[in-house]
Amino acid sequence: MAKVLVKGNEAIAQAAINAGCQCYFGYPITPQSEIGEYMGAHLPEMGRNFITAESELASINMVIGAGTTGTKAMTSSSSCGIALMQEAISAMCCAEVPGVIVSVMRGGPGLGNIAPAQGDYFQAVKGGGNGDYKTIVLSPSTVQEAIDLTYRAFYLSLKYRNPVMLLADGLLGQMMEPADFGEYPYKDPDVSTWALNGADNRPARNIVSLHMPEGELEQLSNRIFEKYEKIKKEETTYEGFMLEDAKLVLTAFGTVGRIAKSAVLKARGEGMKVGLFRPVTLFPFPEKQLNDVAKNADMVLDLELNQGQMLLDVRSSVFGACPVEFYGRSGGGMLTPDMIFEKVKELYAAINKTKVGVK
Amino acid sequence: MAETLVYKRPESLLKDGHFTFCPGCGHGVVLKIIAELIDEFNLQKDTIAISSVGCSIFLEKFFNLDVAGASHGRSPCVATGVKRCKPDKFVFTYQGDGDAATIGFNETIHTACRGEHISMIMINNTNFGMTGGQASATTLVGQVTTTTPKGRKAELTGYPLHAAEIVAKCDGTAYCARVAITDSKNIRQAKAAIKKAFEAQLNGLGFGFVEVLAACPTNWHMTPVESVKHIEEVTEKIHCLGVFKDVTVQEKV
Numbered sequence: 001m002a003k004v005l006v007k008g009n010e011a012i013a014q015a016a017i018n019a020g021c022q023c024y025f026g027y028p029i030t031p032q033s034e035i036g037e038y039m040g041a042h043l044p045e046m047g048r049n050f051i052t053a054e055s056e057l058a059s060i061n062m063v064i065g066a067g068t069t070g071t072k073a074m075t076s077s078s079s080c081g082i083a084l085m086q087e088a089i090s091a092m093c094c095a096e097v098p099g100v101i102v103s104v105m106r107g108g109p110g111l112g113n114i115a116p117a118q119g120d121y122f123q124a125v126k127g128g129g130n131g132d133y134k135t136i137v138l139s140p141s142t143v144q145e146a147i148d149l150t151y152r153a154f155y156l157s158l159k160y161r162n163p164v165m166l167l168a169d170g171l172l173g174q175m176m177e178p179a180d181f182g183e184y185p186y187k188d189p190d191v192s193t194w195a196l197n198g199a200d201n202r203p204a205r206n207i208v209s210l211h212m213p214e215g216e217l218e219q220l221s222n223r224i225f226e227k228y229e230k231i232k233k234e235e236t237t238y239e240g241f242m243l244e245d246a247k248l249v250l251t252a253f254g255t256v257g258r259i260a261k262s263a264v265l266k267a268r269g270e271g272m273k274v275g276l277f278r279p280v281t282l283f284p285f286p287e288k289q290l291n292d293v294a295k296n297a298d299m300v301l302d303l304e305l306n307q308g309q310m311l312l313d314v315r316s317s318v319f320g321a322c323p324v325e326f327y328g329r330s331g332g333g334m335l336t337p338d339m340i341f342e343k344v345k346e347l348y349a350a351i352n353k354t355k356v357g358v359k
Numbered sequence: 360m361a362e363t364l365v366y367k368r369p370e371s372l373l374k375d376g377h378f379t380f381c382p383g384c385g386h387g388v389v390l391k392i393i394a395e396l397i398d399e400f401n402l403q404k405d406t407i408a409i410s411s412v413g414c415s416i417f418l419e420k421f422f423n424l425d426v427a428g429a430s431h432g433r434s435p436c437v438a439t440g441v442k443r444c445k446p447d448k449f450v451f452t453y454q455g456d457g458d459a460a461t462i463g464f465n466e467t468i469h470t471a472c473r474g475e476h477i478s479m480i481m482i483n484n485t486n487f488g489m490t491g492g493q494a495s496a497t498t499l500v501g502q503v504t505t506t507t508p509k510g511r512k513a514e515l516t517g518y519p520l521h522a523a524e525i526v527a528k529c530d531g532t533a534y535c536a537r538v539a540i541t542d543s544k545n546i547r548q549a550k551a552a553i554k555k556a557f558e559a560q561l562n563g564l565g566f567g568f569v570e571v572l573a574a575c576p577t578n579w580h581m582t583p584v585e586s587v588k589h590i591e592e593v594t595e596k597i598h599c600l601g602v603f604k605d606v607t608v609q610e611k612v
Contacts, residue, residue, distance in 0.1 A: 063440060065440020066441070198425055206425065206426040
């Protein structure tokens with residue numbers, strides 16, 4: 001298929017349709033309303049389901065209903081709307097219900113503003129809901145990657161019977177870029193062994209998240225965390241850019257990753273050995289991979305559109321292999337390639353100065 | 360000619376599933392009615408039940424049916440998701456007044472307005488039973504609960520919510536009734552009402568809703584017999600019994 005010029009939000013919606021998403025349940029919120037609009041325009045005429053729900057609570061619980069039948073379903077929202085879904089996401093992890101949640105971040109806390117931001121890293125990756133659980137979180141930095149990761153989100157969700165969140169921001173949602181939809185590249189697993197469709201010639205099944213008998217929940221928790229270990233082993237992905245000889249390694253996720261890339265190229269142009277490490281899966285976080293890179297670097301600079309959230313995962317991955325610095329803006333403030341370049345220049349000079357001093 | 364009376368346990372109940380409710384509680388009666396009706400319609404193999412939060416939660420321990428669990432108040436949403444994906448399956452929710460009329464009333468109303476082809480059974484015992492008898496949205500003025508130890512005062516917490524009357528006003532509702540299960544006659548009428556609600560779904564007419572007034576002797580601090588009397592003499596005066604909407608009757612007129 002040829003490349004088309006497409007808006008991020010609409011690309012995610014079309015990719016979901018291509019992935020076989022049978023149901024979209026959502027509630028409007030800026031800056032992702034185009035996803036619901038696109039689904040509303042296309043799903044019903046394809047004989048699929050579209051509901052503008054009464055709230056985000058309702059949307060995500062409709063996704064649960066669809067998920068219990070093994071049907072591909074999706075909802076989308078932004079920051080405060082995703083906050084309302086947290087109880088259900090926790091329940092999905094416990095009851096092992098698949099479903100795709102698109103989170104197009106805006107400025108926060110509170111109603112915040114509608115500018116692009118990355119303040120919901122903790123919400124997505126650490127989980128705003130109750131109990132021990134993990135949501136698989138995929139972070140696109142381009143419209144093309146948003147398409148590819150939407151495909152992957154549906155696949156992983158069914159494969160692991162776990163909710164998958166596509167974590168984008170308002171910048172990606174609103175920008176237009178050329179992208180190639182290709183085709184949904186995965187072979188979906190068989191759901192007939194667990195999905196609810198009536199107890200016909202088999203014992204009745206249940207998909208619930210309450211486990212009262214002593215020891216039952218602990219057993220379940222252990223099994224689910226074994227699953228998370230498998231996910232860590234098999235699904236962790238990241239992008240490395242000019243890392244081979246990098247003395248200063250930038251870390252960034254999502255759209256900041258692409259902005260940082262421009263800064264890396266500019267720094268390389270001035271002879272500085274700078275590279276970029278961009279996690280694509282935020283859970284599972286590429287801990288070992290980043291640690292390996294940090295062992296050969298003099299410093300890591302973490303860049304985010306928040307006050308330092310992924311920073312905690314970066315620090316624990318680097319695990320003292322080298323110093324970790326942070327540079328970010330929040331509340332909807334944007335990092336530009338020039339701003340990052342200036343910070344890189346300052347830190348790169350400091351690294352060299354320290355080295356001279358040691359010698 | 361000799362008459363043989365045979366009682367058969369409904370297929371839709373698990374063979375080894377025993378109700379775990381308090382003596383005099385209404386849940387067991389209603390769950391059995393539901394199981395009998397699902398058998399009657401031959402739907403055991405085609406049903407997905409949606410449980411809720413409260414004493415209504417453990418459906419999978421009683422029913423020989425597929426069960427999906429929902430968070431507190433969200434059963435109609437889970438049911439909507441299931442039914443939209445499996446329109447040929449029979450889908451019902453089983454909820455209490457805390458679930459359907461208090462935390463989840465918004466979902467109840469919107470599911471009714473959308474005319475989802477699902478059936479919703481709401482047990483109304485005018486308190487939060489499982490958590491120990493706190494006041495809910497349907498608690499009567501004057502009713503003593505653990506959070507209204509001197510009785511619910513209208514000037515402080517307002518008035519009871521009348522779920523069935525409100526649901527009946529929604530255009531997507533095909534059948535809506537409030538029943539009681541205080542005696543055999545009432546139990547038969549309750550069964551007839553739930554059957555109507557099921558038929559509304561099976562015939563593609565729309566949303567079916569039945570509110571069942573039920574006793575909660577443990578939290579009411581009454582004997583089962585006193586509880587029945589209380590429903591008849593007090594509760595029914597406020598939460599009146601009746602069929603509030605039946606599109607099949609309206610069509611005939």
